[in-house]
Amino acid sequence: MIDFSYFYKEKYSFDEIPTTNKYDLLLSAYDGCDRTKKIFDKILAENKKWIIYPHYDISDDVSNSFTVNSFQEDDDGLVNFVKDLHITTDTKICIDITGFLRPHLIYLTLLLNTIYKVKKIDFLYTEPNYYKDAEETVFSGAISEAPRLIKGCSSSKSYSNFDKDILIINAGYDDKLISAVTKDKSKVFKKFIILGFPSLQPDFYQENVFQIRKAKDEIGQVEKKSFAPAYDPFETANRIKEIVEANCDDSNVYLSPLSTKPQTLGLLIYFLWYRDTKSLNIIFPFSNVYKAKTAVGINHTWRYSVELN
Template identity: 35%
Template structure:
């Protein structure tokens, strides 16, 4: 069972036992952190943001995350916070500041370790700081690989692969993945309805309208799913794969989450509930640096409840 609720900043949101947020300088993160009531509130500071000591938060528990893969980064945090103690208690994650692979790893950890219920918050921005030119990742690419916990099985056939790629603002990431999988059939997943009407237009400027990120790939008609709804995103992907007999038609299906955090959660959810252990994987292009601040203001705050 899954539930989606819009939270109002003037309402009482209740209380959690553990609340975890990934720190960056966007004010929507600090506003939510201050609003949340929890027995234990934690900031995770990821090295990819390159924070100076004077930029770090003064409130709550601050945990500096080590460099490494998403597993190497988060398993020590899980041990540090004794997260398994909270399996039957109220735990909440603010997905807003998390990098995508790390968010996916946490979702897989909760699912595979039989947590009862996990709430995930997401705070929509009022607008992105540089409109369609906003850069969420910086620095050099160092690898494109399957996210830990989302590796699929392989078979050797003469069939093509299918790449379903959720498209956001970062055309360089999209281009990087498409170049590496240029022999695949590519299906874009577009956030529509978008978080805001102008954001759909800005995203399109960076992807479909320009065409450049996809190069000469075998590009098919897009899938549409709400940018703010992980559950509808999971349903849209599942419906597309089933309706088009993709499990039999293609050698391997790659899901690549490069759009909003709710759609990232949706891609993780559909893999974990339907495709784990099959010829499906979640793929991600990793960069060594991420922007400290990408947005201004708050539009809406969502709470997604996952019952595993």
């Protein structure tokens, strides 16, 4: 079995971010925050591209950018944009996940891995000093689509006996998303929640727990709460692996990334390594509206060197 903790990660202050490591391609999603804009300027790359998603409704004039026209994660324009980048297995890619929408980050990475056979990517994530409205910070608007599979995120393997299905949620601040997923999967055999602890900042954990309590009626009985550092995708992947391995081999597993971007990345890493041997499905409650500029300040930046299966 794979121990994902052997994958490499490193933490930097802004001044410590290496300027000698040059990439062929840097991709980042524009959200108007300093923690994405300053990192974009700092990282060395032959080609730098912003991706602008309509969900943020930002009117800033952004150079070196591609604007996605639809709300779908598999937008045809985005697929063609990636095609025009002429990516090969040898392209040295860096993706700053900080401003990405979670399902769109998952789909983009899946596209690079399955179509362009990219096997290694450096991912960056920059922690904020705080969120503007603490635990009351609104990240997304009304849910526009009931929870569904993210495009391409279902294993070919599945089981017709649904009595052993399990749901694993990386649970963050957005209680309405958690409520939507648990209500949609109310009949699963077992539910598991992974919380981000240690959190990105000392007060973030209590704010997270406060928000989850708002969804307690929809969540219902939880088989087990587990913990993984909110900034560590590799330990998140390990927690998911432990939960799945402890349950029946013939379980359909539903994974829902509703927490931090690093934990979303960890869920995706687990999926990519085990999709051929397990019945795995990544589901998400989609919204067409996300609030930009919710984070204040730049704390640490993490670099995750990810090996893709």
